[in-house]
Amino acid sequence: MNDFLMLYLPPVLILGVLAGIAHVRLLEFPAYRGWWGEYKVNFMLRLCLSGEYKVFANAIYRGKTRGESTQVDHIIVSRYGIFVLETKCFKGKIITYPEAPESWLQIVGRRKYRVQNPLMQNYAHVKAVQKVTGVHSQKIHSYAVMAGQASFTYGMPERVYSIWGAIRKIQSYKAPVFTRGHVVSICRALSERRIKGGYWAARRHVEKLKRRGDDGSTTCHEDRPREEHLSPPQQEQQQ
Incomplete structure (x- = not known):
């Protein structure tokens, strides 16, 4: 046993260190950072949420x-509702303004970026889920999940959560709104009407957005939320 550890432990440790260094370097690239954020959220959802x-x-x-x-x-489907999550892996500082809820200000070092409010982006996703499932919008809940290291200068807005916060929010719904049979039919619709193709389907989707001159969001500016529970968050700016 000792000989086995002496033989294999050093190269395993070296590979682990190299993988960690590569991971930190890759986090500087937005595409990898976005993938990593979605992976973390997906992993934690499947780990922490029960089989229902x-x-x-x-x-x-x-x-x-x-x-x-x-x-x-x-998309999380349960007897307690449908939860649609938009994941972001921002870094730096985020400033939100109640008078301009459509966008946030991201500050990374000395650079400033105007980024779309994820809840606005998620509105088109909610409408797509509603179209596929036929479920009333009051039973579909829209949240944004922050999977990165960004901090909010004035605190996280309403319906914006960390990964753990989003899981706790989903678990806080206790009143059933669907029967078990209805949940099965919703999951069947989401599965059957999903565009198949995996990586290649996602790549075609991104190429379509680029041809449209989009910034990666599928939300049109004219499609602004009107329902109260889908409207952009309003928070008081702290002094």
Whole structure:
């Protein structure tokens, strides 16, 4: 046993250190950082939620018009409602303004970026899920999940959570709104109407967005939420 450890432990440790260094370096790239954030959320959802919750990750569905598609980061189906999550892996500082809820200000070092409010982006995802399942919007809950290291200067807005916060929020719903049979039919619809193809389907979706001159969001500016529970968060700016 000692000979086995002496033979294999050093190279395993070296590979682990190299993998850690590569991971830290890759986090500087937005594409990898986004993938890592979605992976963490997907892993924690499946680990922490019980078997009565069904998780769909990176599901692509048809858009409102022919040729359009909408990619949803995470859909959780349960007897207590449908939860649609938009995952972001931001870094730096985030400033939100109640008078301009459509976008956030991200500060990374000396650079400032105007990024779309994830809840606005998630609105199109919610409408796609509603179209596929036929479920009333009051039973579909929209949340944004922050999987990165970004801090909010004035605190997280309403319906924006950390990974653990999102899990606790989902688990806080205790009143059933669907029967078990209804849950099965919803999951069947989400599975059957999902665009198949895995990586290649996701790649075609991104290429379509680029051809449209989009910034990676499938939300159109004219499609702003009107329902109260889908409206952008409003919070008081602290002094």
